[in-house]
Amino acid sequence: MPIDLRSDTVTKPTPSMLEAMFSAAVGDDVFGDDPTVNALQEKAARLFGMEAALFCPSGTMTNQLAIRVHTQPGSEVICDTLSHIYLYEGGGIALNALSSVKLLTGDRGRINAAQIKDAINNPDDVHAPVSRLVSLENTMNKGGGCYYDLSAIEAIKEVCTQHSLALHLDGARLFNALVETNESPFDYGQAFDSISICLSKGLGCPVGSLLIGKTDFIKKARRFRKAMGGGWRQAGYLAAAGIYALDHHIQRLRDDHTRAKAIGHMLQPLPEVEEIYPIDTNIVIFRLPDSILATDYVAKLAQKGIAAVTFGKHLVRFVTHLDFTDMQLEELEKSLKKVI
Known part of the structure; x- marks a missing residue:
């Protein structure tokens, strides 16, 4: 049986989750x-x-809805250079919110209060966009699944409050962080x-993400969701999977x-293997020597029945998940020894 470690989005609903879905009102x-x-x-x-x-259908949509509601055209979003909202959401900040981005370089994707304070533009300077939103990612995908300490987030919140900036969390894998901390x-x-x-990553749902905030904020987000084509009909079948996951799949992370x-x-x-990023949650990133391209290595893994993704010219990523078992872990060890 192939071992799929491309992402934690590849899981199938468990029998009990399917039962909850089929019986949903x-x-x-x-x-x-x-x-x-x-x-x-x-x-x-x-x-x-x-x-x-x-x-909503996806984490990209929930992130982009948040940015659209929190900003105005011509304003600026502050985030780390490795952020999903910047790298992997199709240029949505520019496309949907007509906003600019100020990129900071944090610790494996984690930015701090001092960096953010220094990055805020003078609102009276007509040459610069108005800083309106700070976005954090927890856990940080490109940082190998690392996570924030709540005290660091609270310090960032204080800076945002002082400067009238909104604070958004891309918490696609937030529960992975919470079970560790x-x-x-x-x-x-x-x-x-x-x-x-996100409900369709470690929590194991087939599809879906949630955006959470104040009532007025969600009311505006619902309007923009409609404009994006994100309204759906009998979505309760999918929502039932989310309820089941929140009740049963958090601690198993x-x-x-x-x-x-x-x-x-x-x-x-x-x-x-030249370097392995620190492994804090369910993401494993490792670096190959300059003589081995990640694309070639991933192709060799595929020949052994192991699916992975490249994460840079010489970087490979594995992600563990609900459908990756101890038996597959043992098989993976045997196969890795034979790749090269």
Whole structure:
């Protein structure tokens, strides 16, 4: 059986999740009367101690909706140079929000309060865009799944409050961070003006993300979601998967982290592995020597039945997930020894 470590988005619903989906009560979410969508949104808002939530098809949409609501055309978003909202969302900040970006270089993608304070433009300078939004990513994908300490986020929030900037969290893998830090979703709800969480990564849903914020913010986001073609009808079948995941799949993320660390130990003695990024959650990134291209190495992995992705000219990424088992972990160790 192939071992798919390309992403934690490749999982299939568990039998129990499928049962919850098939038995869901549904309505029409464009009319706002799908009871299961409404229950998911209320559950997510309550979990984070925030007022409201909006169920969307993807994390890109929830991030882009947040940016669109928080900004005005010609304003500026401050984020790290490795941020998903900048690298992997199709230029959406410019396309959807007509806003500029100021890129900072943080610690594996984590920026700090001092950097942000220095990056804020003088609002009276007509030559510069008005700084309106700071966006953080937790965990940081390009940083190898590293995560913030809540104290660092609270310091950033203080800077944002002092300078009237909104603070958004791309929390696609936020629950991976929370199970490691034992911090509370409620504490995050107090620190951020908006939070995006993905249900189709480590939580194992087939599709879907949630945007969480104040009632007025979500009302505006719903309008922009409609304009983007993001309204959907009997979405309760998908929302039921989200409810099941929030109830049953959060704590099991620790298993993914354990297996990721085990992969790190497997990679250490391999002659072709020059560097392994610190493994904090479920993402493993490693560097090959200049003599080996990541594209060639990933092709060799595929010949051994292992699916991975390149993450740079000489970087390869593995991501552990719900469908990656201990049996596959053992098979992976045997296969890695034979790649080169």
